[in-house]
Amino acid sequence: MSGRGKGVLAGSGATEGERDHEVLLSAVRPLTEWYRKNKRDLPWRNQADAYHIWVSEIMLQQTRVEAVKSYYARFLKELPNVKALAEVDEEQLLKLWEGLGYYNRVRNMQKAARQIMDVHHGEFPCTYEEIRALAGIGNYTAGAVASFAFGIPKPAVDGNVLRVVSRLLCSEEDVMKAGVRKRFEREIEAVIPSEAASDFNQGLIELGALVCVPNGAPKCGECPLAGTCLARETGCQGQLPVKKKAKERRIEKRTVFIFRDGRAVAIKKRPAKGLLAGLYELPNVFGHLDGEAAIAYSKSIGLTPVRVKELEAAKHVFSHVEWHMIGYEMLVDELEKNCSDWMVFADGGELEDKYPIPTAFSAYTDIAKGNGRSS
Ligand code: ADE
Numbered sequence: 001m002s003g004r005g006k007g008v009l010a011g012s013g014a015t016e017g018e019r020d021h022e023v024l025l026s027a028v029r030p031l032t033e034w035y036r037k038n039k040r041d042l043p044w045r046n047q048a049d050a051y052h053i054w055v056s057e058i059m060l061q062q063t064r065v066e067a068v069k070s071y072y073a074r075f076l077k078e079l080p081n082v083k084a085l086a087e088v089d090e091e092q093l094l095k096l097w098e099g100l101g102y103y104n105r106v107r108n109m110q111k112a113a114r115q116i117m118d119v120h121h122g123e124f125p126c127t128y129e130e131i132r133a134l135a136g137i138g139n140y141t142a143g144a145v146a147s148f149a150f151g152i153p154k155p156a157v158d159g160n161v162l163r164v165v166s167r168l169l170c171s172e173e174d175v176m177k178a179g180v181r182k183r184f185e186r187e188i189e190a191v192i193p194s195e196a197a198s199d200f201n202q203g204l205i206e207l208g209a210l211v212c213v214p215n216g217a218p219k220c221g222e223c224p225l226a227g228t229c230l231a232r233e234t235g236c237q238g239q240l241p242v243k244k245k246a247k248e249r250r251i252e253k254r255t256v257f258i259f260r261d262g263r264a265v266a267i268k269k270r271p272a273k274g275l276l277a278g279l280y281e282l283p284n285v286f287g288h289l290d291g292e293a294a295i296a297y298s299k300s301i302g303l304t305p306v307r308v309k310e311l312e313a314a315k316h317v318f319s320h321v322e323w324h325m326i327g328y329e330m331l332v333d334e335l336e337k338n339c340s341d342w343m344v345f346a347d348g349g350e351l352e353d354k355y356p357i358p359t360a361f362s363a364y365t366d367i368a369k370g371n372g373r374s375s
Contacts (some may be wrong), residue, residue: 006360020169024191026228027168032196035203038210040065045202050124050131050149051082057144057259058109058136061099061158065209071100083122086113094356096280101318101359103279108136128154139185147201150310153192155185157200160208166241170230175241249322255294256327257362258285258311258368259303261335264345265368267355275318280344282364284325293316294328305330314363327364 003211009019039045042065055075059068079085087094088110097106112134116124125131126149132142143156157165160327162175165184173180192200195345201317207225212218231237234292267280281301291308296363298305311327345356348369357365 017335021190022157022186023168023228023230023305024165025348027225028191028193028196028200030224031203031207032193032199035199035206039202039206040210040304043069043224046289048149048198049127050086050145052076053148054109054124054137054141057141058105059100061103061141062102080115082116083126085110086117090177090278091354091356095354097361098356099362103276103356105136105360109327112137117157124149126150127134128152128172143185143201147197149194151194151197153194153197155188155190156205157181157185158205159213160206160213161188161204163214164208164212166206166330167218167231167237168229170234170236172240174244174248176244194282203274226320229370247320249317249320251322252286253288253290253326254284254286254323254325255297256282256299256311256314256325256364257294258282258327258364259298259332259335260329261332261344262369264335264347265351266335267346268342268344268356275321276358276360282327282357282368288324288326289328291328294330298332303330303332303333305328305333307331309328311367313363316360318360325363327367329367 006235009016014022037056040051042056043050043121051057056068056072059071059075060129061348062068063071064237078092078096079088089109090107093106093110094103097103100106110132115134128146131145132135132139138144140156140158142204144152145151146154146159147156147209155161162184165188166175175181175184185296188204207223208214210219211223216238220232220237223229229237257266266283268283270276270279270281272278283301285297291310295305295308307330309329311329312327313325316323318324335343344355351357351365351369
């Protein structure tokens, strides 16, 4: 496999840098043609509305293409343009994002929409530099919006592209390193065709999603770039890209409570800062409480359960932490009469439509809404 950079390759006068440039340059035409013939028909394609593209790209950073489709349609129906996003109430915005995770991303989208209203008179900016200057927009998103919406030849290097390029160049460098990503960006930028920036960039992404796939054997038999792929030549495509192991996640134990009376379920708003800031949650405490301790806790907040049911354990994985949860459903006499002032009382419909509750709790919110397995 390749080391990197300036060294002269054995048996040829070319440096590695020059060889990489040749390989990428020779990919431009076959990749662009392949994309035009083979691209999936996705709702955010075949149009060039920068706002639509931006929304889809932020969503695609969070979840799979299939899952994005319904979020994308609902988001644009509720917030059809930058002005609507800039003006929407935060809770309604978070509700539209419920289940996608990384809620700061959608908060940043609202900040960016307000920047567009204030600085660009409501018109989505059309230069790479102005797009890159918007809140929450990094190199990838700026390159994607600039090239897909405006045909600007700037790179859009996501995980798909890192995989495709590290295989094409047979690079064993760690693609988790910012320096490696930056170099790939420079090398791609040097070959993006100015008349087909969108199709070329989307072609790299699509090839990574459909052919040069992760986890297991890439489908080299279907690949338009198989003839020039250096990893394929040496048979090392299955070992690439090299990704340094992520740091181990911290494990947090939690006990989650569904306090209900005949009418409502208690929820509370999370603090304005930190993980899942400003969203709602089922009441919960650190640690795994046994039944006795759980009843003692509920009494300590003014609720005396008349029936207690232990719920199944559940796990939720965030990027840096894992929640290992156990839960109790507690039927109490009358929530509102007895309860502390930090609680909000929501019926099934409000849990569904009004309050944004993170997916981390979904094993228990499904039960709270009456959709899950319980009493
Ligand atoms: N992943 C990231 N951007 C994408 C796009 N525009 N289409 C499909 N998958 C993607």
